[in-house]
Amino acid sequence: MPSVKHTWLEWVRTLYPGYFAAVMATGIVSIALLLSGARALSNALLVVGCVFLALLLCVYIFRVARFWGAVWADALDPSKTFGYFTFVAALGVLATRFALGGGTVVPAILTVAAVLVWLLLTYWTFSMLLFSNQQPIERSVNGSWLIAIVATESIAITWVLLTGIVPAWRAPLQFLSYAFWTFGVLLYLIFITFIMYRFFFQRLHPSDLTPPYWINMGAMAITTVAGVRLLQTPAPSAFLLPLRPYIEGFTVMMWAWGTWWIPLLLIIGVWKYLVSHELVRYQPALWSIVFPLGMYATAVQLLSHIAGLDFLRPVGAPLTWIAFTAWALVALGWGWSIIAALRRVARERALAARQSPQRASDETSASVS
Numbered sequence: 001m002p003s004v005k006h007t008w009l010e011w012v013r014t015l016y017p018g019y020f021a022a023v024m025a026t027g028i029v030s031i032a033l034l035l036s037g038a039r040a041l042s043n044a045l046l047v048v049g050c051v052f053l054a055l056l057l058c059v060y061i062f063r064v065a066r067f068w069g070a071v072w073a074d075a076l077d078p079s080k081t082f083g084y085f086t087f088v089a090a091l092g093v094l095a096t097r098f099a100l101g102g103g104t105v106v107p108a109i110l111t112v113a114a115v116l117v118w119l120l121l122t123y124w125t126f127s128m129l130l131f132s133n134q135q136p137i138e139r140s141v142n143g144s145w146l147i148a149i150v151a152t153e154s155i156a157i158t159w160v161l162l163t164g165i166v167p168a169w170r171a172p173l174q175f176l177s178y179a180f181w182t183f184g185v186l187l188y189l190i191f192i193t194f195i196m197y198r199f200f201f202q203r204l205h206p207s208d209l210t211p212p213y214w215i216n217m218g219a220m221a222i223t224t225v226a227g228v229r230l231l232q233t234p235a236p237s238a239f240l241l242p243l244r245p246y247i248e249g250f251t252v253m254m255w256a257w258g259t260w261w262i263p264l265l266l267i268i269g270v271w272k273y274l275v276s277h278e279l280v281r282y283q284p285a286l287w288s289i290v291f292p293l294g295m296y297a298t299a300v301q302l303l304s305h306i307a308g309l310d311f312l313r314p315v316g317a318p319l320t321w322i323a324f325t326a327w328a329l330v331a332l333g334w335g336w337s338i339i340a341a342l343r344r345v346a347r348e349r350a351l352a353a354r355q356s357p358q359r360a361s362d363e364t365s366a367s368v369s
Helices: 004-013 021-036 039-066 068-075 081-100 105-131 143-162 167-201 211-231 241-275 284-303 310-368
Strands: none
Touching: 004 039, 004 310, 021 039, 021 081, 021 284, 021 310, 039 068, 039 081, 068 081, 081 105, 081 143, 105 143, 143 167, 143 211, 143 284, 167 211, 167 241, 211 241, 211 284, 241 284, 284 310
């Protein structure tokens, strides 16, 4: 007979490795709202994001302790292991939000934690792909690979924001920010090549086109944000100053590439859900749609502050509210999925209770006969 405990344990055992995307999505929508002037709602989402982070962190720690075999299997699966980078990106996004809110200690702590986990995951995933992966590209690569780029660029952003907190380290922090920004771009160029090959030269099914493919756009949006943050550095170092024209041109190019993806991703959604009639239901990967929407809104708002791009300013607020609406819908879907699971357990227990007397009666009749 199923129970709430059994259902919860099964959920933990099969937990989606990229569930920290919920924190990423909540944090970036909070940032977009802050830039739009909706401070109260932004602060509320910051609290929600911190709660999500704490709860999910406890759940993942429990999963490691109770279901180490499942965790290890996900770590060795190239189609799943990149989901763990959502933890790094979640820390980076929250560090950015705290820094924009005037925080000092918390952004520094979150950044250090994010860098340590980033180093561990980066070298683990590349080593795993190099030494143990035997799966072909069509079973290995998916949109979740690009979360590694998002994690890298989120750290690039926090490095440059920390220059305002630790002015004495201005030059090394700006160098680290540029290094992470550039590394994220190079990594994107490698991974997007695999993804485009998968799109164009392998047979695709609707189930293959999962929500994390929206990171194709989201990775470029966060790269844009990181580039603009570098340009906005109030006191650029002697190393960074001559690179500003290159950073500006490349940042706008990345934004243009990310913008190009949006109609194609919408077309993919139409084919997946309307043409192929795949059911729309809540799944944790949906947070990987909310995050790119929030990041794109943030990118547009920041780009509008570059000289000559102020015409983008009226677009930022509507995009922010679209991202918030998507966040609210997915959050409601998450809540409804929990309620549905509890109701399903209650129905199954009630059915088992009704069948129990009948089964006992049948057994008594059989023994008498």
